[in-house]
Amino acid sequence: MxxxxxxxxxxxxxxxxxxxxxxxxxxxxxxxxxxxxxxxxxxxxxxxxxxxxxxxxxxxxxxxxxxxxxxxxxxxxxxxxxxxxxxxxxxxxxxxxxxxxxxxxxxxxxKRVAVMDASHLERLHGTTRVARASTSSDDVVQQVRQELTEALELRACRFEYGVLTGRPPRLEADGSVTVPGWIWDLERQGWPDGEIELRAVVHGRYQGRFMLTPAAGAVSPPLESRLVAVDLAAQAAAALDDDVVSADRRP
Incomplete structure (x- = not known):
């Protein structure tokens, strides 16, 4: 621990x-x-x-x-x-x-939980406001990148559109982290080394993935923060999916 x-x-x-x-x-x-x-x-x-x-x-x-x-x-x-x-x-x-x-x-x-809950709620609402006001899914992706960096206290965060290469550690939908070939105890072991994948998926359709880079020696964030990160990624996926659907409907 x-x-x-x-x-x-x-x-x-x-x-x-x-x-x-x-x-x-x-x-x-x-x-x-x-x-x-x-x-x-x-x-x-x-x-x-x-x-x-x-x-x-x-x-x-x-x-x-x-x-x-x-x-x-x-x-x-x-x-x-x-x-x-x-x-x-x-x-x-x-x-x-x-x-x-x-x-x-x-x-x-x-007190910490109350402050954290209010902060997480504002992150989700802020991203929703950007999604409604913007005509570009890129704006939503950039907003989510910023929110993920703050919510998970990351050193860096980038987004890869529609690619799935390699087998990096993955932040799952339930807030756990999986590492190929390992049973990973996030609370005890902290973040795994290297980038961590957070997939942007909505309605079963994969849109891309956020690649998370924790700060060196950083303590893993609480489960609530990780679940909010999953929800933020889903908001980005929804915005990207809307762009795909709109493009398919154009004559």
Whole structure:
């Protein structure tokens, strides 16, 4: 499984920031109650969770509980807890940290999904508007190329009219990727090397294909983005098919 740069940073922060915070709170150990110190560490857990994913949040919760024990419970600089109240506080810090970290990560996920859905809807509507306003299918193809590049975060995207040469990896209608001779796990392995074929097909008629070039080391886009890419390719195919039908009807 590949992580984005943001998630990687959050995971590192989940391990290190609670340690740094617990150490920075040492001067307050004698004047602030252990409960309040634990609450400050919960704030750190929430911040890490909002930045990253569930793994980062869970790691931050565990790290916060461990370093609270090490720095702020007697005997100090030891992972042994002598006082029962301190032990309960450490356990509650861990439990509460895990709960709020998952809630924060879920909130971030829901927000991301909502923004992504709105963006994808605008891509489809924008392409539809171009198809209605333009008399050339080439305009629709160029619009789809641009939308595919943004939706899939590609380095490049080109269109081949009516050709089927070679056996490149293919983005299928269900959002999966197939590679000849391989069972490809896109979520775990990321994009395959080289260009990836996305066929433009409508009513069973092949019109051409988009050749997708992901950025080097790019994380594969979520399934929703890949399905929108398939729909965009179908819109381009429909525009090209309309041109063929119109040409056939001319006297």
């Amino acid at each position: 590949r992580f984005s740069v943001r998630d990687t940073v959050a995971i590192v922060a989940g391990a290190l920031v609670p340690f740094a915070t617990a150490a920075a709170l040492l001067p307050l150990r004698a004047s602030v109650t252990h409960t309040n110190l634990a609450l400050l560490l919960v704030v750190v857990v929430v911040a890490v969770s909002a930045l990253g994913n569930r793994l980062a949040g869970a790691l931050a919760a565990v790290s916060a509980a461990v370093w609270f024990d090490f720095f702020h419970t007697e005997p100090y600089q030891s992972f042994h807890i002598q006082d029962r109240a301190d032990a309960e506080t450490a356990v509650l810090l861990l439990v509460v940290g895990l709960i709020v970290s998952q809630l924060a990560a879920r909130g971030r996920t829901l």
